[in-house]
Amino acid sequence: MSIMKSIRNVAFAVAVISGIGLSTEVRAQDALSTETLANVMIVDIDGILRESSAMRDVNKQLKERQQAYQQEIETRQQALREEDKQLAQQRTLLANDVFQGKQKAFQQKVADFQKFAQGRNRVLDEARAVANGTFQKKLIEIVAALAEERESTLVLRKSEVILHAKGMNASAEILNRINAELPTIQVEFKEGS
Numbered sequence: 001m002s003i004m005k006s007i008r009n010v011a012f013a014v015a016v017i018s019g020i021g022l023s024t025e026v027r028a029q030d031a032l033s034t035e036t037l038a039n040v041m042i043v044d045i046d047g048i049l050r051e052s053s054a055m056r057d058v059n060k061q062l063k064e065r066q067q068a069y070q071q072e073i074e075t076r077q078q079a080l081r082e083e084d085k086q087l088a089q090q091r092t093l094l095a096n097d098v099f100q101g102k103q104k105a106f107q108q109k110v111a112d113f114q115k116f117a118q119g120r121n122r123v124l125d126e127a128r129a130v131a132n133g134t135f136q137k138k139l140i141e142i143v144a145a146l147a148e149e150r151e152s153t154l155v156l157r158k159s160e161v162i163l164h165a166k167g168m169n170a171s172a173e174i175l176n177r178i179n180a181e182l183p184t185i186q187v188e189f190k191e192g193s
Contacts, residue, residue, distance in 0.1 A: 041152035042164050043143055044171035049135070051175055054182045058131040061187040062124060069120040076113055083109070119191075127187050138182045142174055 049055050087106055091099055147155050150170070158171065 038154040039150065039152045040164070040168050041143075041147050041150055041155045042158050042161055042169045042171070043155060043174060044158035044169070045139070046159060047171055048139065048175050048178065052135070052182075053179045054135055054138075054185045057184045058128070058135070058187055062128055062131075065127070065187075065189055066124055069124070073117050073120065076116070080106075080110060080113060123189050123191050127189050131185050131187050134185055135178075135182065139174070139178060142177045142181065143170075146170055146174060146177070 083106060087099075087102055090102070094102070143155060146152075158169065
């Protein structure tokens with residue numbers, strides 16, 4: 001009889017311990033669910049950059065300026081080619097020191113042209129960077145505001161997510177808002193820099 005009583009006591013103790021473990025586990029899950037449950041919002045940043053009216057406008061302005069620069073560069077290149085051709089023809093007609101002086105002056109013009117072309121590329125790069133920064137700042141404001149409205153605790157780029165529920169993707173709403181709030185960006189080309 002004492003063996004049966006011991007077995008019952010052990011069984012009771014195991015049940016009590018298991019019950020305590022279960023209730024602790026349930027309480028821990030409740031605490032985790034209220035503290036770490038994420039309300040996720042997905043944003044297709046690349047798609048918004050591609051489709052927004054402001055960035056389309058920026059790309060159009062940059063392309064137009066790039067074409068104008070390219071035209072100017074090609075005109076200067078052609079003038080340098082002509083001067084190089086004339087210099088080559090004068091090689092036999094001029095004294096060696098006179099020819100070397102003209103060749104040195106021509107090489108300086110080529111170096112100046114290269115600096116000019118690099119400067120134009122720098123102007124385009126800086127203009128793009130400033131416009132992108134303006135757009136990114138507005139995009140972050142809109143994403144933050146929508147995340148707050150949706151009570152989202154986690155915002156992820158769509159490119160980093162493999163699978164998600166449709167309701168998590170806020171890209172269309174963000175695109176609509178940014179198109180309304182920032183329809184264009186005036187690109188500044190600082191050619192004097």
